[in-house]
Amino acid sequence: MFDLLATTLSGDAVTEPAGQTETLDWQWRGEGILELSPRQPCQAAVVISAGIHGNETAPVELLNQLVSELLSGERLLRVRLLVLLGNPPSMRINKRFTGADMNRMFGGRHARYTPDNETRRAQELEQVMALFYRSATAAGTTERFHYDLHTAIRGSKHVRFGLLPLQTRAKSAAMLAWLDAAGLDALVHHRSPGGTFTHFSSEVFQADSCTLELGKALPFGSNDHTQFTGIRRALEALVSGEPLPAREAAAPLVHYRVVQDVIRSQDDFQLFIPADALNFTAFRQGFVIAKESGKTYRVAAEEEVVLFPNPNVALGLRAGLMLVKM
Ligand SMILES: O=C(O)CCC(=O)N[C@@H](CCC(=O)O)C(=O)O
Numbered sequence: 001m002f003d004l005l006a007t008t009l010s011g012d013a014v015t016e017p018a019g020q021t022e023t024l025d026w027q028w029r030g031e032g033i034l035e036l037s038p039r040q041p042c043q044a045a046v047v048i049s050a051g052i053h054g055n056e057t058a059p060v061e062l063l064n065q066l067v068s069e070l071l072s073g074e075r076l077l078r079v080r081l082l083v084l085l086g087n088p089p090s091m092r093i094n095k096r097f098t099g100a101d102m103n104r105m106f107g108g109r110h111a112r113y114t115p116d117n118e119t120r121r122a123q124e125l126e127q128v129m130a131l132f133y134r135s136a137t138a139a140g141t142t143e144r145f146h147y148d149l150h151t152a153i154r155g156s157k158h159v160r161f162g163l164l165p166l167q168t169r170a171k172s173a174a175m176l177a178w179l180d181a182a183g184l185d186a187l188v189h190h191r192s193p194g195g196t197f198t199h200f201s202s203e204v205f206q207a208d209s210c211t212l213e214l215g216k217a218l219p220f221g222s223n224d225h226t227q228f229t230g231i232r233r234a235l236e237a238l239v240s241g242e243p244l245p246a247r248e249a250a251a252p253l254v255h256y257r258v259v260q261d262v263i264r265s266q267d268d269f270q271l272f273i274p275a276d277a278l279n280f281t282a283f284r285q286g287f288v289i290a291k292e293s294g295k296t297y298r299v300a301a302e303e304e305v306v307l308f309p310n311p312n313v314a315l316g317l318r319a320g321l322m323l324v325k326m
């Protein structure tokens, strides 16, 4: 049987780029890009991406398992599904990226960079997504979803969480119910675009989009998938058109909104978040988060929690987010 992950990692040319099972047709649309269509009419066009950062392996393994179940006939497909393994060259060397962070390039921002593996891939993924949603709409689907699966560099006080892109329209009730059922511990509401894949799909295609963070980045084969049972069950329900699973998390979902995007814009940028601080660690009002020539970032609210602190980003990119509870 066709193995999406093994085929993608091998880099070998695919000699049979299409196939079928009793209930679905599949097509290899390019390296790490697989489209699956049920023969029955369906309502939803779903994009699930993982490996946009090549060292974030847990979601890639989870997604590959889901695809295998669909291709073996063990699981029924009741949506049009586009599966994207985002950055195969980086996945092969277990690195976040080879040249630059692809998840800052979407929405055409790739054109601002010197062309490389990530700029070409970001453009390809934008085009593939456009074709997919367009053809799915022509085939009669009326709903669009995009879940982009990641893992965090640091450990987190909330192990499973989502990031909702900035959008002017209200978040769909269907997506919020799905995120709750998936057992996420927290949801972060963005206040700026950031060039992410989910902002692109939400803004350009009006998809219900969310970045999902599944634990901490570890090499292939080292992930504890028992932590992600809720997310796996919710993805299974989504692609098979089944009722949502019951939420299993002990505590209710906590909502945060971003109040500061900490941007590294100067060479002398210094970040004062301790290297061992977990994501969602709280800092009190007045704490100096970061400094660079002409700018000091301080905690302005009574308390703000930090997310993705990273002083080693390229100039102009975010070196962290500060959040408050909603
Ligand atoms: O742990 C980190 O510093 C980054 C983990 C990661 O890759 N997160 C995504 C979030 C995308 C979003 O904000 O929607 C990213 O930074 O690209």
Ligand SMILES: [Zn+2]
Pocket (backbone or CB within 6 Å): 052, 053, 056, 150, 151
């Ligand atoms: Zn990532």
